[in-house]
Amino acid sequence: MLNKSVLKNLRSIVGEKNTIFEKEKLAAFNIDNVLPEIVLSPNNIEEVSEIMKLASKESLSVIPWGSGTKSALGNKPDRADIVISTKYLDHMIEHGASDLVATTECGISLKKFQEALNKENQFLALDPPHVGKNATIGGIVATNDSGPERLRYGTAREFLIGLKVVRADGSIFKGGSKVVKNVAGYDLPKLYVGSLGTLGIIVEATFRLYPVPEYSETYVASFSSLKDCQETVLTLLDSHLVLTSLEILNPELNSSLSERNDLYVNDSQFSLVIGIRNVGKAVKEQISSVKKICVQNSGKGALISGAQEGKLWEDIRDFPWKLIKAQRVLCKAGVLVTQIPKALQTIKQLSDENSVKIYVSVRAGNGICTIAIEGEDLSIKNTLKHLRNFMLSIGGYLVLQEAPSEIKNGFDVWGDIGSGLGIMKRVKANYDPDNLLNPGRYI
């Protein structure tokens, strides 16, 4: 328990109305059954710094919080005294449209940020899940979240050119710059992408932007064999076509999504969803080449655009949360593109052996798999164990992103981090010597 005077001091930093300490309200900030004692929503960066100074003096642990959409990520926290919510750090600072860059506070939702950028016909080329649930820029950067369009644009590390961070001791520093090309000093923005709040609280970020493509179309093709599907993937990747996204849906996912989206594809098969955003003529010409390649490999498909297209991609990004409402078990795995068929076959086999239902979507150009599992706890545990071993055996990895506590218990959600772990721990120890930030959840 925090002592009364510390609580009082914390509350006085942000003011009463920005403080939550009532038990029933704290429940919304539950992480793996660990509840914080107080939730503070600072009004500005200086207040974040003040909180951290006090936390550091009193050795209080801190969980940075955006909109909580990815609060299930990571191992169970060792402790959680304070949650710092960035919800009032939601101001766009500067949009340098002619330089294709923008700087914002990190509590802003991606949705609000994009709306502001769209006014100048520009956008941040990130399409992670949870946009509808107001996922914040800070949360997306801290968890390195991304979506299908990473094929064309890359991930946050490609766009984050500068940031401002409040360190565990409350000091504020900036890294990178506000210009797209810069090699002055260490590239600290990269370190913070995917650092899960363990190295400081990201309070400001500068991104490089892209012009909004003029037009978009998506071709959905289904394949009776995984071999044909993969052949199509490899042909597309080895072609001159510039695809925006390329997604394989396994039959389970394909069936659910076809129904939801009136796709009229053969829903018992693997589907490829291929999106192209570009100038109109370039979209039309390339989509017709895509169609040709699919047909050559016995794929049968349909062309979609407009609202239907938008909804399908949203469903692909958010399927684990749309399809599975309770007791969700979600993993992210990374494999080489050439290993995708083997991974999908193994998943099918494990699903049969353990009587679990597994929905899979694979970013086919990147080898990133989103795997959602439904079933009995014990069967899921068994599946996870075998799936991780399989991924390791082919040079990939498996991270458990979300699961009920019973399943997380005794399973290291990150798996083997490799020979770099020692140096990562030294970096963490130098930035957060008392291990106050998200203790136990990551490095």
Place this chain on the structure above:
Amino acid sequence: MATQHKTKSSSWKNKFRERLIEIIGKDGVISSEDELLAYDCDALTGYRIKPIFVVLPSNAKQVSQIIKECYLENIPFVPRGAGTGLSGGALPTDEGIVISLSRMNKILDVDIPNQRVVVEPGVVNLWVTNAVSPYGYYYAPDPSSQIVCTIGGNVAENSGGVHCLKYGVTTNHVLGVEMVLPDGEIIEIGGKTLDRPGYDLTGLVVGSEGLLGIVTKVTLKIIKKPEAVKTLFASYDNVEDAGASVSGITARGVIPAGMEIMDSFCIKSVEETIGAGYPIDAGAILLVELDGPSAEVEAQLPIVEEVLKENKAIQIKIAKNAKERDLLWKGRKSAFPAMGRISSDYYVQDGVIPRSKLAEVLGEIAELSKKYGLRVANVFHAGDGNLHPLVLYDASKEGDLDKTLELAGEILKVCVDKGGSITGEHGVGHDKKRFLSLMFDDNDLDAMNLIRCAFDNKGLCNPGKLFPTPRTCVEPGMKPFKEHPVQKAGMGEMY
């Protein structure tokens, strides 16, 4: 760098040399005075320091063993690729050794379907493209020294090139490295698969200027050659119009592969030396390269032409074939050597500004040129605001070099004032460390120093580079080092 490097006795040196020979053999240790001269500087030739030895390891294990010896004896070591760096990143340290990676020059794995290539650090940049080009692929970062510079050096400096506007710089193409830490431990970070769990140390190591360890293996991403390439050339009365064209093109939603501007001074010297067909009396020229699927390039071409015309382009040419395209680029690529013919000496500056501030910054550079009485020629990667002003001087004239450096420094201040950076691709190294504090305050530098200390608590790995003032490492939890007032006033140095 708190470690004090006392001059070592010759008997100590002999013993140390014997130990190095045990590790890599006699032909892997250079110790003769004549041969060491070849390693006393990189392409920033104004500073020279002779190392005690140069070692040429052939594999990661040897690198690790050498570094362990250095760690034991507190001997600083400096990694070196091809020595083409322009910021003195490979400048040896007094009483230190140089570890040259030139023998580690094998391409280890070419994996076309997964679009990955794994190389040793001594592999020359262009070899990567050569290895994959039969399959229709290439390695995107293309620094102008790409026929000699090495991937290891590119990783250290996070090298760019003329096509990074669209495709990014080295860091966007490096997926993982094997490296030897400054205490000799060999680690692997990142890899062929993406988003591996753990901090993105690869992103941190790329561009760390050889201060965090020695990279011994690099996993690169290769990309498919574009279906179509179109190069446009436009001439203008003045640089402002060329600059406005650049902003205009991106404002219309077109991101070319590269956009390059040269000013009148550069045009003249290039024309006089190689004859690229540029109009000799033009105030500025702009090269725009579009690439991608044919349909995309065809759609963008008229937009770009329109923007060029709107911004008062005098002459617009579109290269009809590869030969014409090569000629247009040849002029740009010869800009530096051409300067060498019209001036005995020149200093290449490297600064970045927001693209939209191009015209005002060029005006200010012209003012500075007048003020200092030194000629400044401008070439730049205009698309990403990366300027390369070339200050011409005469080294034999007393005081000319000092004046040049002062002017070049003033240019960096202008860049930072406009919200830019002191370096876009050449690195801080030895040359620009005193300017780093223009961009970063003490807290920012402390954050960087904590990284260095996590990797290199003894400060042996490429010491004396990047950081403006010596910074010590403290045990976690202790107060970070702050500069002593005496030091700050320039009245003393910390040892």
